[in-house]
Amino acid sequence: xxxxxxxKGLAETARNFFGSYFSAERLTTVEYPxxxxxxxxxxxxxxxxxxxxxxxxxxLRCVSCQICEKExxxxxxxxxxxxxxxPDALGKPxxxxxxxxxxxxxxxxxxxxxxxxxxxxxxxxxEFELSTSDRFGGLLLDREKLARSNQxxxxxxPTEAAAVDAxxxxxxxxxxxxxxxxxxxxxxxxxxxxxxxAGEGA
Amino acid sequence: xxxPHSYSSTVTxxxxxxxxxxxxxxxxxxxxxxxxxxxxxxxxxxxxxxxxALDGERVVxxxxxxxxxxxxxxxxxxxxxxLASMPYTDRLDYTCSMTNNWAYALAVEKLxxxxxxxxxxxxxxxxxxxxxxxxxxxxxxxLIQDMGASGTPLMYAFRQREKILDLFEGLTGARMMVNYxxxxxxxxxxxxxxxxxxxxxxxxxxxxxxxxxxxxRSNEILMARTQGVGVLRPELAVNAGVTGPMLRxxxxxxxxxxxxxxxxxxxxxxxxPLGDHGDVYDRxxxxxxxxxxxxxxxxxxxxxxxxxxxxxxxxxxRGLRPKPGEAYGRIEAPKGELGFYLISxxxxxxxxxxxxxxSLINLTILEDMCLGHDVADVVLIFGxxxxxxxxxxx
Numbered sequence: 001x002x003x004x005x006x007x008k009g010l011a012e013t014a015r016n017f018f019g020s021y022f023s024a025e026r027l028t029t030v031e032y033p034x035x036x037x038x039x040x041x042x043x044x045x046x047x048x049x050x051x052x053x054x055x056x057x058x059x060l061r062c063v064s065c066q067i068c069e070k071e072x073x074x075x076x077x078x079x080x081x082x083x084x085x086x087p088d089a090l091g092k093p094x095x096x097x098x099x100x101x102x103x104x105x106x107x108x109x110x111x112x113x114x115x116x117x118x119x120x121x122x123x124x125x126x127e128f129e130l131s132t133s134d135r136f137g138g139l140l141l142d143r144e145k146l147a148r149s150n151q152x153x154x155x156x157x158p159t160e161a162a163a164v165d166a167x168x169x170x171x172x173x174x175x176x177x178x179x180x181x182x183x184x185x186x187x188x189x190x191x192x193x194x195x196x197x198a199g200e201g202a
Numbered sequence: 203x204x205x206p207h208s209y210s211s212t213v214t215x216x217x218x219x220x221x222x223x224x225x226x227x228x229x230x231x232x233x234x235x236x237x238x239x240x241x242x243x244x245x246x247x248x249x250x251x252x253x254x255a256l257d258g259e260r261v262v263x264x265x266x267x268x269x270x271x272x273x274x275x276x277x278x279x280x281x282x283x284x285l286a287s288m289p290y291t292d293r294l295d296y297t298c299s300m301t302n303n304w305a306y307a308l309a310v311e312k313l314x315x316x317x318x319x320x321x322x323x324x325x326x327x328x329x330x331x332x333x334x335x336x337x338x339x340x341x342x343x344x345l346i347q348d349m350g351a352s353g354t355p356l357m358y359a360f361r362q363r364e365k366i367l368d369l370f371e372g373l374t375g376a377r378m379m380v381n382y383x384x385x386x387x388x389x390x391x392x393x394x395x396x397x398x399x400x401x402x403x404x405x406x407x408x409x410x411x412x413x414x415x416x417x418x419r420s421n422e423i424l425m426a427r428t429q430g431v432g433v434l435r436p437e438l439a440v441n442a443g444v445t446g447p448m449l450r451x452x453x454x455x456x457x458x459x460x461x462x463x464x465x466x467x468x469x470x471x472x473x474x475p476l477g478d479h480g481d482v483y484d485r486x487x488x489x490x491x492x493x494x495x496x497x498x499x500x501x502x503x504x505x506x507x508x509x510x511x512x513x514x515x516x517x518x519x520r521g522l523r524p525k526p527g528e529a530y531g532r533i534e535a536p537k538g539e540l541g542f543y544l545i546s547x548x549x550x551x552x553x554x555x556x557x558x559x560x561s562l563i564n565l566t567i568l569e570d571m572c573l574g575h576d577v578a579d580v581v582l583i584f585g586x587x588x589x590x591x592x593x594x595x596x
Contacts (some may be wrong), residue, residue: 005420012417013354025406028361040368042390044375071520073286110289110381115389116520124375 041157044111044124046104049146056147061121063088064097068113068122076106077113091175102146104130105139120164126156234262237577241270247344248591252568252580259576264569268562271595279555284310284385284522287555291542292379294557295593297340300333300370301535303383308464309531309542310385313524316514322387323466324507328400329370329382330465330533331496331503335407336363337536338447338489338496339414341588345486346418348585349427355418362410365403372396385522387513397504404500411493419487428483432571432583435480442567446538446560448587451488452480458534465533470499482586489588523550537561537588557596561589 020027030037051059069077080099088094113122125148132138154161240251249270255263275294279287291306292299304326311318318326343359367377373396374380374389382389392400418424434444436452449456457474459467475491477484524546532541538560545554564587572580 002422005422005425009417009421012413016358026361028364040372040375042372042375067520071283071286073282073289108289109376109379110292111375112285112289112381 039126039128039156041159043126044109044114045128046107046109046125046130046141047102047111047113047122047146048125048148049100049143050121050123050150050153051147052150054149056144056149058086060096060143060147061088061119062097062100063094063119063121064100065118067116067118071112071116073110073112074106074108076103076108077101078103091179097143100143100146102141103139104141105135120168123153123157123160239580246584246591247589250589250591250594252584254577254580256577259578261572261575261577261580264572264580266565266568268565268591268594271591273596275596276555276557280552283520283550284524284552285519287552288383289379289381292381293592294559294596295535295537295540295561295590296378297590298333298337298536299378299380300329300382301533301540303380304330304465305531305533305535305540306542307383307385307531308533309529309544310522310524312529312531313527313544313546314385314522316386316517319387319511319514320466320508321391321510322512324503325388325392325512326383326465327467327470327503328500328507329373331500332366332369332400332404334496334536335493335500336366337588338493339363339411341536342414342418342486342489345482345582345585345588346424348581349424355414358410358414358417362407365406369396369400369403372399384513384517384519386517387511389513391512397507401504404497404504407497407500408494411490411497415490419490424486425483427579427582428486428586429481430479431482431575431579432586433479433481434567434571438567438570439480442570443563444538444567446534446536446564447485447488447492448538448564450474450492451477451484453477458532458539462532464531467499470502472496472499482582485586485588521550523548528554532558535560537590537593538564557593559593559596561587561591561593565589565594 016026019025050061052061053059064079064081066079066081069075069079078099078101079097082096082098085093086096109124111124114124150161150165153164235256237254237256238251239254240246241249246252249268251267251270253263253265253267254261273293275290279290288303288306291302294302310316339359340356340363343356346355347353370380370382371377373392374382434448434452436454439449439452440454444452445456445458453476455474455476458464459472460474472495475488475495477488526546526548528543528545530541530543532539534540539558540560541558543554543556543558544552547553568584568587571583575583
């Protein structure tokens, strides 16, 4: 019968229309500004810099090795290395970024900077409501705007942050053990040298 | 002695109608009407322009014009590292970024001779087939939208596509610009919770495809508009290098998953649906049938995915410098054969980087399919090619 297919299709449409009142399967949208779906844990928007402790300037993990600046495909990162050095979490004196800027109007959220960072210092944020009336200054994020605490990182990516913390703790333990053994070796060396000079003296 | 300039006082004689536009090209006794369709036409799937010459309603000439979205993809890739090109491949066919990643990763793996762990191969198949399902469903939605059924089928397709994109976001962090595959594996591992979620989505897909088919397949308007329209003969399709569902709708049995055995596709049992007529209706049906076959692959792959690493531990992410040589990696992307041709001179960036985009090559026969049809059918035939301008223009 002509029109049978159309009626069949209309029945499908009716089932979806009335079904949307009862089944969540058929009504998948939410009223956005009032209702919100929590972002996925893996979600990524724009990068931020992680710092440990309370003071962002003292605890910034970045040592300005400039790998992310070099690897960034659209070249949206600008880093200026400091002249002096500050001790990092492992107690080693390191450079720090005197300037660290990300132009988020250029950034394409590919997270290659996160992948190549050897210091677990740059991570992806999940904030997405970033509209601003200042097209140039408002989208050029400097160190202060980029710095977020490790607690914030734990809050937005709990699993990933826990793994990162474990890795950093292991690194620190290894460095500490190395420092202890190095100190012990130095003491032993000094003692043997002293014994040798004592032997020579005798 | 200087003579004063003389000015003619007579008015130049001009032919009748000199200030009107030149007469448009005529053929025989009838005037042809030239119509510029696009680039901002709702049916052009982006920025694409067609110059049509019409004899009444019939198309007598069609000239596709593209390049509005040209971004210099290949040249940019020749200036940056191998890794940095990966996020740019997402932007080729932006609805199927997983398969773009896969084809590029495959080409680089061929160049360097890297092995991919088994779990990563399974993940690639799962994500590639999910991409195919969502691409085919939304392609059908867009085709019906071009036909005039505003909204309903497209929104149903998008509702289902959103579930697949949620899976992508849960795994990779982005819905569309996934940047997921790496040379020698994948970037992150899928958690058991993610795999359960994927199984749930895949279990819901057959019911949705049934519903979608019931909505459309026997619709008399759709049949009247699509059957016998835009017929592509198999000889022309083969000669023009058309691939993908377009080629198979014309009855040519050619699927790179079956021909090349790339990845682990020879472990899965699936059929290659073929069309008889090569018209728009066949292309629409082939996409539905392929989506069903993909669901079969997905069910099998999600059942036997092994545990293990997802990336070769020796794989070099940063500072990759392949030995001098060349490689061509190709896969069966949802739109056809997607290939990446790379030449390495031993440096950190490719010497030559070339994309073989299925959309562009499938588009070259648009005029042959449209000649003799009405303007309204041109929109439909164009929609049945299923192109993405990001890939056509690169």
